[in-house]
Amino acid sequence: MNKLLLPLLLVFSISIFAQEEDHQFNQQNFNVGSTRVTKEDLYANTYLPDTTANAFYIYESGYSEIEDGREFNLFTNYEAKIKILNKEGYDEANITIPLYKGGSDKEKIHDLKATTYYLEGSTLKSTVLSESKIFTEENDKYEYIKFTFPDVKPGSVLVYSYQIETPYLFNFHTWWFQDDIPKAYSRYETEIPANYEYNIVKTGELELDQNDADIKKNCFYGGQSQNAGDCLTTIYAMQEIPAFIEEDYLTSKYNYISRIEYELKQITMLDGYERKYTKEWKDVDREFKTDKGIGKQLKKDRLVDELLPVDIASQDNDLDKAKAIYSFVRDNYKWNGNYGIFDEMNIKDLLDEHTGNISSVNVLLHNFYNNAGYTVYPVISATRNAGFPKKIIPVLSDFNYLFVLLEIDGKEYMLDATDEFVKFGQLPFRALNQYGRKLDFDTESSWIDIAPEEFSKVAYRDSLFVQEDGTSIVKSSQSFDGYHASSARRKISEASEDEQILKGLNFVRDSYQLIDLSYENEDDTSKELLVNYELKNISQKINDRIYLNPFTFVFWKENPFKLEERKYPIDFGYKDIYSSSILVEVPENYEIIEMPKQEMFALPNGAAKIQYITQKADDNHLFVRLRVIFSEAMYPSGYYPYLKEFMDKLVNIQNQSVIVLKEKIDNLAEN
DSSP: OEOOTTTSSOOOOOOOOOGGOOBBTTBBOOOOOSOOOOOOHHHHOEEETTOSSSSEEEEEEEEEOOOOOSSSSSEEEEEEEEHHHHHHHGGGGGGEEEEOSSSSSSSEEEEEEEEEEETTEEEEEEEEEOGGGEEEEEEEEEEEEEEESSSSOOOEEEEEEEEEEESTTOOOOOOOOOOSSSSEEEEEEEEEEETEEEEEEEEESSSSOOOOOOOOEEESSSSTTEEEEEEEEEEEEEEEOOOOOOOOSOOOGGTTTOEEEEEEEEEOTTTOOOOOOSSSHHHHHHHHOOOOHHHTTTGGGGGGGGOOOOOHHOOOOOHHHHHHHHHHHHSEEOOOOOOOSSOOOOOOHHHHSSOOOOHHHHHHHHHHHHTTTTTEEEEOOGGGGGGOSSSSOOGGOOOOOOEEEEEEEEEEEOTTTTTTSSTTTTTOOOGOOOOEEEESSSSOOEEEEEEOOOEEEEEEEEEEOOOTTTTEEEEEHHHHHHHHHHHOOOOOOOOHHHHHHHHHHHHETTEEEEEEEEOTTTTOOOOOOOOOOOOOOOOEEEEEEEEESSSSSOOSSOOOOOOSSSSSSSEEESSSEEEEEEEOOOOEEEEEOOOOOOOEEGGGGGGGGEEEEEEEEEEEEEEEEEEEEOOSSOOOOGHHHHHHHOOOOOOHHHOOOEEEEEHHHHHHHHO
8 A cells, every 4th residue: 555755766757737827627627727717616616536526626735845044944835716506515614724732842823714605696705714713722742723714604715824834844744635524636735854754655545646756955054154954845635536525444534545644764873973853763662671560560460470360371282271270261361441551650559450551451461471491472452443553654643543463273262351342363353454474573573464264154044934814933053153153142141131132233124023042151251152043024015925135134234335436445443144044934825936047257367255045945934045245344445346346245034035835725715
C-alpha cells in the first residue's frame, strides 16, 4: 500500500490548470484553479464523477515552508472551495481545525477567513464569517478551532483559508487528498531546506496526477552571517478524487486513505553535525532492553517464583504445561481495558491488584514462561483500528499492543491472556492487524506475520418437520469454532434472555418462534461451542400448497458490499467456513413438486466457493446442503466486484430458495 516517494528523483512533470479559466472538468466548467468563485461554480447542481455526492471540494491547496532566520517554525497556508449541492451536504459547512499542544509550546492559527457565496435569482451574494462566530474547544493534547459557515443553502460555495504555525517539525504536515466527500482537485506544495531530510511516504491506492520535485537555489538563510542554502521544492496533485467511504471488513481507514506523510529523519547543522530524529530498529532494540518499562519488567522473573500451583509447576515443559500456564494467568490476572505499551507498568502492582493494562498482563505471561524455561518473546503491534505500524522506520507511537510468541517443538503460538473467550494459540480479533515486531534482545528483532492459519467455522445441522397445517418445527444443532466461537461466547455471556442469545448468534427469520435453547462448552475455549435450538414456524400454506424456505438461519441477511468501487482491501481477519445441512421431512399426504436448483460458484483462483446442493432422498425427505468457504483472510481490492457478486449469490440462495409441497390428489378426493 505504501509507496516511498523519492522527491529528488524528478520522474516527470504534468502541467495542470495553467490557466484557470480555460479548463473543463468532466464537461463541467468549475474553476478548479483557485478559490475565486465563478458563475459555473454557483450554477452547478451535480458532480458528474459522483452523482450521489451531496457536497464536494472544487479546489483545495496547501503550501508549507520552514521559516528562515528566526525560530525556524513550519508555516502552512491552506485554502479550500467547497460546493454544497443539497441540504444533506450542510454538514460540510461545519469546520474543525485541530491545533496540537505540546509541553511548553503549541501550534497557532493566523488569518482565518471564511465566506459563503450564493445566488439570489441571478445575483451573486456573499456573507463573511464574523470573528465572534469562531469558537475554541480543547483537551489535554489539542485545541480545536470551530466555526460554521453563515447563510448556507443548496448551491452555496464555501471558501475559507488560514495559516498554521507549528514548532513541531518532526511530522512536517500531512496532506490528506481523500476525505469523506469527493474532490475535483487537490494540490500540495512544499519548500524544504536541503539540510532538513524527511522520509516522504504516499499512502493509498490512488495515483498522483502531478509529482514534481526540483531544487531551488539560495532560498534559505540559517542566520544573518550565513550564506543562503538550497531548498527542495515539491508539488503533489490529484484530480477526480473519490470520497473515502468506510465499509465493513476494513481494519482502519488510515491504512488506505490517500495522503502524503512526512517524518523528519535528520537535520544537518551548519557545522556539519547531523542530528538524527528517526532511529533505526537496532537503536530501538537497545532502548527497549534498558527501558524501565518493557525492558525492566521483562526481567522480573523472580517475582513469579513459586506462584504457579504445584500441579502445574511440577509438569514437564511440554504443550500441556504451556496451556496450563496460559489458563492460570488468564483466569487470575485481568485486563483493565487500557491499551498502550509505553504507559507506566509494574508487574509487582499487577500481582498485588490482579488487574493491569494489555502490556502488563502479557509481560507477566512472558515472565511465567521465561521463568519455567520456555523459549518466549514479546511482540509489539497495533490493534486493527489503530492502523498498521510503519515498517521502514521505527515510529513507536504506532504501537499500542503487546502479546507473546511462544515456541514449542518447532511450532510458534501467539498468545494473549487478556481475553477469556479466545483459546490457546488464538489472538483476540482486535489484534489481527497483519504483522507485529518480535523483540529479540539477544540477536535482532524482526517482523512476523499475524495471520491465523486455521479456519474458523460455523456449522448448522437442521431437521425441519413440516406439519399438515403448513407450520413447521425446526431442531437445529449448531457448532462454532475459532473466532466464531469466541464471538458467540462473548454474546452468550452478555445476554440476559434466550431471545437475545438467539438473535445475537444468528440471523433468524422473523416468522420463527423460539421454543427451547441450550448450549454446551460455553466456558471451555478448548472445545467447539455447541448450541441447540427448537423453533416453530408460522403457517406457509396457501390453498392446497405449502411454500417453505428451508433456511431458518442465514449467514448474511444482506450483501455487506454496496459500493460501486472499493479502493482498499477486504479484510475478514481470518479464513472461515460456513455450512448448513438441512433435512426436510414433509407430511405423508403431501408431495414435493418444486425444489431449489443446485448451484456452484467460485471466485477467481478458487479464493472463495459456494456449493449448494438439493437432493430428494425419497417422497417425503429432502436434503439441502450449503457450504461456503473463504480461503483467504484478506482479499485485494481487485476482488471487490467478484466478492460483491459472490455475496449476492449467497444472500439470494438463502433468502429466495423455496420448496413447494402439494397435497396429494387421493387425499383431496377423500376430503
